[in-house]
Amino acid sequence: MANSITLEERGESFQPRPITSFARREGRMTPAQKKALEHLWPRYSIDLGTGPLNLAAIFNRQAERILEIGFGNGESLLQQARAAPERDFLGIEVYRPGIGHLLLRLKAEGLENIRVIHGDAWEVLQRALPNPSLDGVQIFFPDPWPKKRHHKRRLIQPSFVDLLECKIKPGGWLHLATDWQDYAEQIKAVLNQHAGFNPLANEGQSTQRPCTKFEARGQQQGHGVWDLRFKRSVDS
Numbered sequence: 016m017a018n019s020i021t022l023e024e025r026g027e028s029f030q031p032r033p034i035t036s037f038a039r040r041e042g043r044m045t046p047a048q049k050k051a052l053e054h055l056w057p058r059y060s061i062d063l064g065t066g067p068l069n070l071a072a073i074f075n076r077q078a079e080r081i082l083e084i085g086f087g088n089g090e091s092l093l094q095q096a097r098a099a100p101e102r103d104f105l106g107i108e109v110y111r112p113g114i115g116h117l118l119l120r121l122k123a124e125g126l127e128n129i130r131v132i133h134g135d136a137w138e139v140l141q142r143a144l145p146n147p148s149l150d151g152v153q154i155f156f157p158d159p160w161p162k163k164r165h166h167k168r169r170l171i172q173p174s175f176v177d178l179l180e181c182k183i184k185p186g187g188w189l190h191l192a193t194d195w196q197d198y199a200e201q202i203k204a205v206l207n208q209h210a211g212f213n214p215l216a217n218e219g220q221s222t223q224r225p226c227t228k229f230e231a232r233g234q235q236q237g238h239g240v241w242d243l244r245f246k247r248s249v250d251s
């Protein structure tokens with residue numbers, strides 16, 4: 016799997032996940048967010064065509080590239096892009112009000128090193144991102160689906176980690192954070208069994224990461240936080 020390219024180039028068709036990792040909710044958008052989606056979309060978004068995206072052309076440079084999946088309102092991306100103008104950041108999100116929020120902030124701050132994709136990460140990774148094209152992937156506070164009968168909806172599953180392995184460059188990194196202990200255990204179990212990733216030593220420490228909206232909400236409810244970092248193997 017790690018040596019493959021995109022599905023289209025392998026002559027295979029897209030395999031939708033039988034069950035999504037997100038609830039289908041449109042959410043309420045403010046008038047400003049609606050307007051941002053209409054007017055700022057062409058400037059900051061990437062629409063999925065057929066075949067792999069040319070990220071160097073999209074960002075108009077060669078740079079380290081970080082992908083955030085499920086960025087919510089985009090505050091973590093904003094903080095990181097502001098602090099590291101030499102890096103390029105991609106965000107994938109299904110929640111349109113969150114995208115609208117981020118677009119407004121991008122325009123206000125004039126940041127040029129973020130691009131946004133609206134869609135299911137499962138599909139975007141399979142169809143659009145070349146292999147391997149990312150230096151790092153971060154997934155902060157993915158939907159926890161706490162009920163046992165819903166665990167199958169959790170984003171971090173072996174098949175999803177296979178996809179991440181294809182997209183992250185050898186030696187690149189994967190950073191996950193959750194405030195649900197049993198999800199942290201599941202993430203560790205899936206990643207530790209995967210030959211494409213090795214755990215990084217600072218697991219458990221919340222370092223070098225902006226605090227996110229969902230993290231703050233969890234803290235108010237007395238949740239703990241588990242930061243889990245992995246390195247993409249160089250020889251798998």
Ligand SMILES: C[S@@+](CC[C@H](N)C(=O)[O-])C[C@H]1O[C@@H](n2cnc3c(N)ncnc32)[C@H](O)[C@@H]1O
Nearest residue numbers: 037085087108109110135136155156227228229
């Ligand atoms: C619990 S929220 C966390 C948001 C943000 N990372 C934070 O910490 O505040 C999870 C986010 O992941 C998004 N999401 C879930 N599954 C997704 C998928 N398959 N592709 C893209 N986004 C997804 C949801 O829409 C939601 O905004």
